[in-house]
Amino acid sequence: MxxxxxxxxxxxxxxxxxxxxxxxxxxxxxxxxxxxxDTLAAMAAQAAFLRKDCR
Numbered sequence: 001m002x003x004x005x006x007x008x009x010x011x012x013x014x015x016x017x018x019x020x021x022x023x024x025x026x027x028x029x030x031x032x033x034x035x036x037x038d039t040l041a042a043m044a045a046q047a048a049f050l051r052k053d054c055r
């Protein structure tokens with residue numbers, strides 16, 4: 001997927017969720033996605049570190 005298409009897709013999903021969920025649920029969902037992104041980034045960084053360290 002082109003980066004611009006990905007940007008439009010994410011924005012469309014955000015707009016759809018905004019229209020269908022109350023603010024309290026949006027806040028929880030946003031926090032969950034932040035935690036998910038941070039966890040995935042940490043896992044990817046650790047995997048890259050371990051691959052580099054093994055060489």
